[in-house]
Structures are given as structure tokens and as C-alpha cells.
Amino acid sequence: MSNRKIILGLDGVPYELIEDLADKGEIPNISSLILDGNFSKMHAAIPEVSNVNWSSIVTGNNPGEHGVFGFTELIRGTYSVSFPDRRALKTDPFWTDENKRYIILNVPAMYPAPEINGTFISGFVSPELERAVSPDSELEKLEEFDYRVDVDSEKAHKSKRLFLDELFETLEIREKAYKHYWEKEWDVFMLVFTGTDRLEHFLLNAYYEEEHEHHDRFIQYFKEIDRIIGDIVEKMNEDDRLIMLSDHGMELIKQNVNVNKILEDNGLLTLGDKPEERYKNIQKGTKAFALDPGRIYLHRKDRYPRGEVEDGEEIIGEIIDIFQDLKYEGEKVIKEIRRKDEIYHGKQSHKAPDLVLTPNEGFNLKGSVKYESTYEQNIFKGKHTEDNAFIYCNDKTLPKNPTVEDVRGLIESDNDE
């Protein structure tokens, strides 16, 4: 038995969307996989941000262990923003086992590419292609494909049609790349499609509105993904394990909610008059502030230059009171407020937010310190969700109520005969 593993990631695709597309007969290859294998909802990491989730998927760890808590972080002792990537991981991903050969393509938040026993091409965010590829000798091949790590989302702001064109082109290039690497020798082959997340962020409404001018192309994109997955299944050996998963779900945005505006209105956050300086604009006297999406940090004396909070219990109580009663047009905005020790465990937990807010359906929490009002609309139509990622495995029973932290076990356990 060869024990090969194939892991296919569909970034940001909710369980219900797969179910619905399958019911409508739009994704026949995925449908027949589901009929024969194990398919379940999966719980994402908290917060349900891509880089946190993929970090948990590849390490099998809680954010308190791997140390990645969000797309942004403030550099310790400063108000400067950093963007945690692979270098921020404090625990080892599965590909550090040198006894196996790997092809790892397009996993988000894994820049720069590590040297592994095989080939590694980082996913978004990858500022320079040269550093997203390992070994270096692969760069030439990728340039030949006109390889792109990600679509240019700026295009969505100009024209949805051009943005869709780019999504399809990028998928075509990704397909060329995977076909090339499939032919090499490997034990674990991982490929993540990230265009799904991009498409849903800008056009999830087009799926639900049959009259929408891009409705058909939205579905067409998933048909293309399904076709590629069908090709991969054709190429698989009888005893290969196939794991297919998303990292989080997605739902329509009803309202964006500026968490920092609420903190400011309640006297817990004081900002100066330089919004362009972002978090550096946080003033003395501030008790708490938020980072995306709903991570609330106490402005602690031992952690921030202008912080004065020592024992934060009273402030935490105050924040919980504010957010548990928060309503928009009669509807409760916040579903759950959790303290860090309810969510996180491990040596990196000291870096965790003090509180994490989870919104009710349709509310998109934002941690920006530049805003006009508490509730806002913008170009985005879809937002991440925590409780409806999906996971599929062809040969192994899934754990009950699986989470992203369970995926590594599936990658590393022996295939069933």
C-alpha cells in the first residue's frame, strides 16, 4: 500500500454551498465523491480568518500553540501593524517530516517558501514570487506558466467582469502548475484553490440572486473547480487518500460593524486626529481596542507604550455588557463573547486577544480605526463564518464535530486498505 495523500483546499467555501451546488447537479464530480465518502461540516479556527485557519490545518494546532491569531498583529511594544506569515508559526507544519516527499501548492499564509523534501509554492500573501518558490530551480518553470499566486482584487473595484476574467485565467494557470507537479514523485500532494474565497467576497450575492448579471459565471467557476477535481480523481491510485476541505465558511454581509467605533463611543478608546496613522493614533487613556475581525485587546501597561491597564477584569466586564446588548434595527449583533482562556491553550496564548466577539448572521465585524460610522456598507458581499467550513475524506471516518485542528491527523494516519 502506498499511503499517498492528496489534500485539496477550497478556500472559504461553506458546507451549504457544496451541498446546494451538488443538489442542483452543478458539481457532479464532487457530488459522486460525497456519495461514496465521508463529508461533514467543520469548525474553523477562532477568529475565522484564512491565515489562522491554514496555520491550524497544517500544524494541527490551536492558535495558542502556533501563535497566529489574525491577519494583522501589532508588533510587541509598538502600535505598528505586522502581517503574520509562515515565519510567525511557532509549531511545525506536517511537511517538516523529511521521510516523505511533498508537493505543496498555494497554501495561504505560508510565505516565504520553506525548503522541504519536494516542491513548495506559497499561496497569498506572497509579495515576491522568487521567495514564494522552493527550490529556486522551479522559478523558471513557473515563469513559463506566467504563474500567479493570487488574483488582483483591485480589479473587482473597477469591473466585476474583468475581475471574473482574471479569476478564470488564474485558475487555468493553477491547473497547468498542478498538472506539471503531479507527474513528480511525492507522498503528499496539497493544492489549495483560493479564487473561491475571492469570488465569494465580491460576488456571493450573485449566487443567491438568479437575475444577477454574474450569476451564471459564479456557478461556472465552481464547475471549473469541479472539472479539475474530477481530473485529479481520475489520476489517483485506488488506495490514495483524498482529503478535501475549506478553511472557513462564507455568508452574505448585511452590515459591517466597526467595533472600535463602539469602544470609542463608550469612552474605552481615545483616538487622535491622525486616522492615517492607524493604530499609532491610539491615545493615552485608551482602555481597549479591536483588531480584525472581532479581537479585543486590553490596552495593557506592560504591552503597549501608552497603555495603562493593569488589572483588566472590570474593563472586560464593561466590554461584555456593551456588546451583549448591542442591537442594530432591533436585532442582536453579537452571538458570542469569549475570553481568551475559553478558546486558546498553549505557550503562545499570552499573545491572544483578551476577548473575541462572534457576530450573528450577516454582521461583519471590523477592527479598523478609520471609520465614518458604526454601521457601514462597502463593496464586499461575503464574509467569513466559523461554524460551516467543510471536510471530506474518501477512506476514513471523520471525527465527530471536526475542527481544522483535526486535519493533520487525517494527513498523517495510515490509509485504510
Ligand SMILES: [Zn+2]
Ligand atoms: Zn480562507
